[in-house]
Amino acid sequence: MIASSLPLERTERCTLTGRLKSRVLLIDDDEAYTFLCKRHLRADESFEYTVSSASTVNQALTICRNELFDCIVIDYRLPDRTGTEVINLLREQLEDAMPPTIVLTADGGEEAAIEAVRSGASDFLAKRNVTRESLCRVVRNAVEKGMLRQSLTCRVHELEAANDLLVKRNDEIQRFYHTVSHEVKTPLTAIQEFVSIVFDGLAGPVQDEQKTILNYALESCSQICSHFDDLLELSRFETGKMTVDMTPSSIHAVFDHCIVASTPAAIAKGISLKSDNPARMPLVMMQSNRIMQVISNLINNAIKFTDAGGAVTLECNVIEEGCRLRLCVRDTGCGIPAGDTSKVFERLFQVTQGSDQQDSGGMGLGLSIASEIVSLHGSTIELDSELGVGSAFSFTLACCPDEVPAAP
Ligand code: ADP
Numbered sequence: 509m510i511a512s513s514l515p516l517e518r519t520e521r522c523t524l525t526g527r528l529k530s531r532v533l534l535i536d537d538d539e540a541y542t543f544l545c546k547r548h549l550r551a552d553e554s555f556e557y558t559v560s561s562a563s564t565v566n567q568a569l570t571i572c573r574n575e576l577f578d579c580i581v582i583d584y585r586l587p588d589r590t591g592t593e594v595i596n597l598l599r600e601q602l603e604d605a606m607p608p609t610i611v612l613t614a615d616g617g618e619e620a621a622i623e624a625v626r627s628g629a630s631d632f633l634a635k636r637n638v639t640r641e642s643l644c645r646v647v648r649n650a651v652e653k654g655m656l657r658q659s660l661t662c663r664v665h666e667l668e669a670a671n672d673l674l675v676k677r678n679d680e681i682q683r684f685y686h687t688v689s690h691e692v693k694t695p696l697t698a699i700q701e702f703v704s705i706v707f708d709g710l711a712g713p714v715q716d717e718q719k720t721i722l723n724y725a726l727e728s729c730s731q732i733c734s735h736f737d738d739l740l741e742l743s744r745f746e747t748g749k750m751t752v753d754m755t756p757s758s759i760h761a762v763f764d765h766c767i768v769a770s771t772p773a774a775i776a777k778g779i780s781l782k783s784d785n786p787a788r789m790p791l792v793m794m795q796s797n798r799i800m801q802v803i804s805n806l807i808n809n810a811i812k813f814t815d816a817g818g819a820v821t822l823e824c825n826v827i828e829e830g831c832r833l834r835l836c837v838r839d840t841g842c843g844i845p846a847g848d849t850s851k852v853f854e855r856l857f858q859v860t861q862g863s864d865q866q867d868s869g870g871m872g873l874g875l876s877i878a879s880e881i882v883s884l885h886g887s888t889i890e891l892d893s894e895l896g897v898g899s900a901f902s903f904t905l906a907c908c909p910d911e912v913p914a915a916p
């Protein structure tokens with residue numbers, strides 16, 4: 509492949525006189541004219557040109573098979589082809605290694621010039637205007653343009669290679685997460701089971717103090733299990749294995765379930781937890797257990813970051829003329845600094861400033877999983893928060909088409 513032997517980088521091409529080396533091919537059947545152009549180009553002050561010449565298209569194609577050029581100057585009217593045809597033939601052969609081309613037109617050849625530029629020529633020059641200055645200028649411009657294009661192509665190739673590597677590494681990391689999570693979860697579940705057997709007194713009588721200690725062990729096990737569940741979940745999102753099966757479902761049922769599940773934690777912390785929504789709400793399109801997971805996560809965070817005496821409220825209202833339902837979990841907790849409101853959705857991010865927050869017992873994965881799930885439902889989680897006042901996390905769900913009121 510010709511493109512693999514692209515010319516050297518510009519910096520490697522300086523001569524002892526400080527001029528840059530460059531290769532030019534002249535395609536013209538007029539030998540005297542070619543001789544003149546060669547002379548002009550040799551006088552250039554910035555580039556030291558090595559100039560080759562061909563008097564027919566076939567000869568030019570043969571030369572280009574063995575040598576790469578930084579610029580090709582083509583006489584528009586060759587005996588057998590037009591400049592446009594020559595450019596097309598050269599491009600077919602050289603592909604990515606095609607250098608910039610300049611077309612020399614005869615008197616009154618503006619139309620030819622326009623046609624040549626349309627077919628990819630970098631520049632044109634009327635033969636009658638060819639002087640040392642004008643020829644050197646157009647060739648220099650074309651060579652410099654080619655060099656820029658070449659270094660851009662190199663950078664693009666480098667970036668593509670770096671990106672491929674990152675994708676590969678990311679896959680490896682996801683596989684690693686997956687394997688480790690599985691490997692650790694199996695013995696962990698066994699430990700949980702054995703401790704439960706002892707806790708329940710099935711292995712002999714257990715005193716209250718021992719029960720308290722065993723309970724701590726069980727809580728720690730379930731905390732680690734839930735961290736590994738989060739890692740497994742994230743790796744499913746990363747590998748595109750997570751999908752949702754949306755069916756018409758009731759948000760009431762989801763809210764009720766979440767409130768029942770989180771009430772013990774709210775009571776333990778002295779926080780009021782209630783839902784504040786209309787008695788009847790339209791069915792929405794969702795995978796209920798996934799939306800339950802999102803809302804539970806938002807409620808648990810709200811409880812975690814709200815002090816005793818505070819309140820966590822679930823809100824729901826119909827928006828967009830009955831087309832969507834907006835769900836919101838609002839708290840009167842410590843709030844999130846303005847600079848962190850978008851970062852909290854990034855994986856592993858935890859707010860460190862202001863810090864009632866320092867040891868939340870989490871890993872900073874909950875919100876990133878929640879936002880992936882919400883995005884699979886065609887929405888995004890919005891956060892409205894003020895330090896010391898509280899936070900409101902909200903997102904929307906599409907109402908079931910049967911329930912959307914007809915347009916008036
Ligand atoms: P974690 O498991 O650490 O809670 P999340 O992804 O659920 O992970 O949350 C990321 C971070 O966002 C939390 O560590 C916390 O700093 C901040 N955060 C989330 N919810 C709230 C909230 N309701 N009030 C204040 N800070 C919150």
